[in-house]
Each structure stands twice: as C-alpha cells, then as structure tokens.
Amino acid sequence: MLLSRHLQKLKYHRTCTTNAATATFEDDFHKNHIPTNIFQKLALSVGSAAVSLLDPHRGDMIACLGETTGQQAAQYVLNKMESSPEGLEILKQRPRINSMTVNLEKLKTYPEGTLGKIYSNFLERNQVTPDSRLMVQFVDDVNLAYVIQRYREVHDLIHTILEMPTNMLGEVTVKWVEAIQTTFPMCIGGALFGPIRLKPKHRQLYKQYYLPWAIKTGTNSDFLLNLFFEKRWEQPLVELHKEVGISSLVLPSAK
C-alpha cells in the first residue's frame, strides 16, 4: 500500500511540474502547511470541536476539525475521484475556485437556467464570495490536502446544484448529501447535530421533506465532487440534474 501511495504521488508530481495551476496549489500548500504530530492532531480535533460548539463564528475551528478528522474520508474521496475520468482531470489540474480563477462578471452574463448564471445569482442573493474559504493547514499529504481544499471550495456549488439556500435548513440538507457521499466526519457531525438548532416550522419541513430528499439524493446521484464545474458553466441545470441523477425537491403547494 505504501508503494502504490508513493507511485500516486509521483504520478501527480510529474503533471504538477508542467501545469501552472497545480504549481499554484502546491505553492499555497507549502506556504500554509503546519506539520503536527499525532498528539497535536488529537488535541486540535478535540479542541476545535469544543470551540466550534462554544463559538459558532469561529469558522477556522470548523475547518480545523474537518482537517484533523478527515484523513480517512479524504482518501476515500481521492479514490472515488481517481476512478472517474472527470475526477482524474480535476486532480491533475487542481483548479481553485476564488474570485481570481472564476470570472464572476462573465458568469452574470450567462443565460438563465445555466449552472454559471444560477451560481452567480446564488452568490449575489446570499451575499457570499468564493474567497471566504480558508487554506488547508493540518493535512500532511498534498493530494489529500487538495481533496479537502476542493471540497471546501465547491461547497457553494453543491448548494447551487441542489438548489438549497444558506439558512440552517438548507445547510443541514447539503451536509446530509455531503456526509453520505464523502463520509467526512465533520459533515456527518453537522448533519446529525445541525437539526437540533432548527426552529419548529423548519424542523417539520426537515423531517417531512428535506431529510428524505437529502438521503435519496445523496445515495442515488453520481459522486458530485467528480464534477469539473469550471467546464460546465454553460450547461443548463436541468440537463446536469438528468446527467447525475438529481431530481429537484418540490414542496407541495399550500392548500
């Protein structure tokens, strides 16, 4: 197993040296990487879990928790990406999603109904920016670090294709899909404990519609991290849904 891991690293390294985009991630990785021993990783995961619960504004602690507990899940995601041609392409090129790599102005001009336009609307409506994602620090392997970075950076796009808002109900629904597909402990934790904070009306909707839909979607649709979103801006969402096996959540209209 060690040998195959070594060969994997070589495989990516060869493509890394020829591609500027991958060099950028690797540069960022080395600049931000903080080596930690097993005691420190354990202490960080326990500590960040505690701080995340005590102070929900500490997004950096949630990120830290994800990194220190997500090694195994990251390997699982890496394997899934390697076994898909599109996933493999993402791993080779290591695209980043931020305001410098994504032409946000151009996305605004895309036709309605396309992934690019819907994503652009999503960012504007929810007042979020793709620049708010922190750089991975505590993952020691560059390939696993990229997987986690990619997961972080496409989170808003997952919201977009699932058509889920950024309120608690929407977030929990997205977390369920992510948890089922990626197995990240932090996603599983968020999916299980997040609903505790739902207000009664939303909790009812969650139990009756959102949760069953999230479980169905997470289980039946294709592995969403294998989508090279940056090449699909012009794709109509309806088509994308059909391709990956997502059916939009439709709430019955009020009587």
Added chain:
Amino acid sequence: MKLLTLLTSSRRILTKPLNLTRSVHNQAEAEDLKYTHFGYEQVKESEKSEKVHKVFEDVATSYDKMNDAMSLGIHRIWKDIFMHRLGPTQGTQLLDVAGGTGDIAFRFLNYIVNDHCQTDCHVTVCDINVAMLSVGKSRSENLGYDPKFISWKEGNAENLPFEDESFNAYTIAFGIRNCTHIDKVLEQAYRVLKPGGRFLCLEFSQLENSAAQWMYDQYSFQVIPLLGQLIAGQWKPYKYLVESIRQFPNQDTFKSMIETAGFRNVTYENLTLGVVAIHSGFKL
C-alpha cells in the same frame, strides 16, 4: 549560500575603499545582507522588525487571553512581582517600553494609588505596534484609569522618540527579546533615563535545571502553538514566541549587556525556576 554572502559582505566592510560614496554603497549593501534570527528562522535584519510587527498585529486582540492560557494565569503574578520590585514612589516618571496592551502601566497606576503616592507620577506607554496600543487604550478606558496619569506613544525601542534624561524609571516586560538590536535598546534606555534612574526588565530566560528545561521545552513546543490555534486562530506567531525565547541571551549574558550600556549595580532575580528573570540596573 547565505553564509557565503555574509562572509563576503564582511570582507567588503573591512577593506575600506577610498571613494566615500562607494564605501557607503557597500555599507548599505552589507547592512542589507546581515542576517539575524526570527525564532529558529534566519531572516534579514532589515526584515525582522516587519515580521515581528506582523506577529503582534495578528495576535493583538487575543493577546491577553492567550497569555492567561499559556501561563495558566501565572504571568499576572510575574508582573505583580515586577511592579513590586520597581517600588514606585512620589515623582516617578515611568517609561514603559513595548508596553502595548498596558499590563505594566496599569499595575503602576494601581500601585501608586494604593500607596497614596500619586503626586508627580506619570507613565508613558511606548510601543512600536499601533494595534497593541489601541487594545491598551480601550482597556484603559474600560477600566476607568485617569488619562492625566497615563499616555500612549508609538515608537521604536531602538530609537525612542523622547528627549535625553526625561524619565526616572524605564520598564520593558516581555518586549526586549523581540527587538532586533538589544544593545541599541539598552543604549536608548540609558539615554532617556535621568541620573539615578532605574532600568528594570522582565523577560523569559533559561532554566538551570535541565530536567525542568526539558519539560518546559515539551510544553512550549507541543502545547503553546496548539493553544494559539485554538484560542487566537494562529499557530505561527506562537511558534515564533517559543523559539524566540530560546534565542534570547541567558541571565548572565544579558547582565553583561546591560553593564556594557553603562548601567551599574546590575542584578537579576529568577522567577519560576528561571522561566522568567527580572534584571535591574541603575544609571549612576
């Protein structure tokens, strides 16, 4: 590679070219090539000050919380003892350097109020970092200190913005090890003190007991940056902190440096087995 350029640059200084402008140009180049330590990193002397500045900019708002967490509150006792050693009386004009968030200055004010000797007393807090000073100013307001007795000034310990002989007491607590040129700091301290004035420094130092030093090292390197990440969201500044402690001269070496600057009756006292030391000297 860096060592080689360092060696060649020192040769250039020693050869003393005839053309004055050429020698200045060489001197400036040589200055630029001088390296020093930033924790365990080697950095250009010209860059150290900026890097230290960034450390304190990053930690300013959680500075006090972190101090409590890292030292389990013991830093408060060290600072209390420090102020008692100073023993301010009537007419004490104190300059507290690298005093950022005000811990020493506030203790000074509490001391003179409790001892009823506020007459003619004043403390000027000087720090190179505006972020730290602003935290200090807000704390001062929140704690209700009389602004008549305390003022805040941005300044560099190596080049103090004060007249000669304008203070009779100078304190620097946990600041001197962050300065690039300790000798310059000591020279400036000597300059701004009146004759009879006292220099008092509280700083991390070395432990004599090697087993205790080992435990202290483990705690420092394993736990402190971790606490920094959890409490302040920053790992690297706290890694710098523990490394810079080990780079600072030990008690006796620092004592000689203080004497070189002209101070007399230089003594030191260890606290907590030498984790910190208080050095004292007089301008006689």
